[in-house]
Amino acid sequence: MSKASRKIQADKNTLREHFRSLRRQLLPPRREEAAQKAFKLLYSLSLPKEKPVILSFASKKEEIDLWPLNLKLLKEGRLALTKVVGKNLAAYLVTDLADLKLNPKWQILEPNPKKAVRLDLKKIRLALIPGLAFDRNGHRLGYGLGYFDRFLKQLAAAYTVGIGFKEQFSRKPLPAKSHDLQLKTILLF
Secondary structure (H helix, E strand, O other): OOHHHHHHHHHHHHHHHHHHHHHHOOOHHHHHHHHHHHHHHHHHHOOOOOOOEEEOOOOOOOOOOOHHHHHHHHHOOOEEEEEEEOOEEEEEEEOOHHHEEEEOOOOEEEEOOOOOEEOOHHHEEEEEEOOOEEOOOOOEEOOOOOHHHHHHHOOOOOEEEEEEOHHHEOOOOOOOOOOOOOOOEEEEO
16 A cells, blocks of 8 residues: 555545534434435435336435435335445345344445345446545545445446535545545535
């Protein structure tokens, strides 16, 4: 690893701790306000005539709560969630929340591949992407293992949207490497 790469990695790790701390400090009323705004806007964005499959995420405790949106998309038969498969992510169409299983390593709910249908990623038109921080250039700061970076390369047909709290906005450009892909837009609530 070059000196420049080590510097970028160190900067990213410092920023990760900073934005994790900011997110942990958000009080329940602020979290609820953000979740309600996210539901209203994101559901309106997901209503094209053809009712496409939407890739969302199973919100962890500290992330913005997308479960109201996920439940609505589930009822309409168009909720897709990711599952960790080795060092990559795969997308599955979810038809029943009872089929989600807790991944004990990552503490996230994931589709059970025995009960959910693995999706061709070309069928995903809108992809909601979590992160620790986002900047005006469409860069996101993830958790550091590159799962979404690798996954985003496969989502060329999808409109990718970074989703989080407005407190997760970085006024300064986030450090980025050549393999870090930009999202199409960022929506912070």
